[in-house]
Amino acid sequence: MPFTYDNYKDILVALDGPVAILTFNRPKYQNAWTEEMNKEVIHAFEQFDLDDRVRVVIVTGTGGAFCAGADLRKGDFSTDGRYQPITINDHRDGGGQASLVIQRCRKVVIAAINGPAVGVGITITLGMDIRIAYKDAKIGFVFVRRGIVPEATSTYLLPRLIGHSRTMTLFLTGKVYPAHSPLLSLLFSSLIDTPDQVLPAALELAKEIAGKTSAVSAAFAKALVWRPKASPEEQHLLDSKAMYATGNGADGKEGVKSFLEKRQPKFAGTVTKDLPDFYPWWDLVDVRSKI
Template sequence: MPLISAAIDIPTSYETLNLTHIKISHHPLGSPSATPVVVITLNRPEKHNAFTPDMADSLTQAYQMFHVDSRVKVVVLTGAGRMFCAGMDLDIGFGDGEGRAVDFRDIGGRVTLAMHRCHKPTIVALQGSAVGVGMTMTLPAAVRICHEKSKYGFVFTRRGLTIESCASYFLPRLIGFSRAMHLISTGGVFPPLSKHFGDLFTGVLPDSAQVLPRALEIAQDMAENTSPLASSMSRALMWEGPTSPEEAHLLESRVFHHMIGQKDYKEGVNSFFEKRKPQFETDPRESSAPNYPWWLEANIALEPSVSKGSKL
């Protein structure tokens, strides 16, 4: 499923890119070309990595590149400095609210959709506190690891705002409606082991310095041992699944039937019997199930406007 219609230029090394307010690294660091695991670092430590339109543009561009780059298998997202992300940079703000609402697209939503639509899974290493869009941008990720003594929250109602970044879709599905209602309605900030988060964080570590290494450990294991195609199709089945067990059975059966005929299945079985690591090489963009996407996609493109030079 293409993210955009235009062709995307893929660099030999992501470490050579100069993207505003983020940094992309290979793992291991300094590898001359893209590695199966790449690391995005929110890189405004002097502002606690506060979110900006430029950061949104950079993150969106990065995920569009990862989506089409077969060398990349797993993405790790973290922050520089003490905080993961302090939310939106309120010195910049969201604009003045002028213009038509139908023409507005929230910048956090652009990032979460790029992450969600990327075939490559994301592991978020929240090495410090995060609030607002610093939390909502992580919701489409496959895994979230955080620091036990940091604080996290969805503070929108305390700023006179509603939730964004597609959080109304992701958050209740991740932790249940009751917990999501409490977090959003109170706008409270809590430690990660608070019952309000449920199991949103699958790893909570006592030392902030442990968070990124643990995320990289999981990412490396996924890159070495899981099929990118099987991972992508499985996540899509959960996020974009049908509404009844019977519909799920039919859909899963069709996708499963497709997977049986793929090289990754044969490689997975052979590597198991031969007691070796698998070498999965199937590109999800080229070998997705024939009925993918199986859901009706909403058109999020802006309506075209008439240019000022038109003679109407």
């Protein structure tokens, strides 16, 4: 299946070996989020998931911003005049659909937050695996100040990432904080001194992951964290199945062999061919748009 990444309007996609770099590309508007960008992000991540050339995805922004949130020049958040007639039960939040596609992607995803990330500009990163940020980047969950609610599945993700107390402070004040704020300390794996060093730091990490880890193991690890069972005992049974599958797989054998031989591993497994039949073990929910 051929994969092409050159027909987008509001994003750019470039491949650097096994690393795909997706860049929000509306610098005139601080990369503000549009419906077109939403569709393009979904399309790109659906391809990343199936493209075995891609081991790691980096998401960043062009110019001095990561993403300043929804482009309010396009209108408010009402459905009047923007969609076909639709009921409350049929409506689907676009940012949530994009966030879920990112979460379902079986590749490692790194957010390289090089500047302001506000509204959907920060919630879209919560389903990514690793977040690296410029230390003074403005971060804001501003929804209550716009008369709406936190979206893009952020009410599910953020408490699990930083705890309920900090989440409630961020959500209920709607204030904008620098990335180095103590309230955000658990959200970022590292803070970078200058904006222009964020992408290089992310790229260095991405290449290390791509070169030294198993794609199959990484996909399993992500899913075990975000799709756990209801009790430690049930999780143990799931862990055991995953250990059986990976330990008896080619990558599991290569990982041990390369360690004993004191050399870099040569993992050949892919998520499209080498995940076992019991993956995914969770119920798949249809969240496609009703219009």
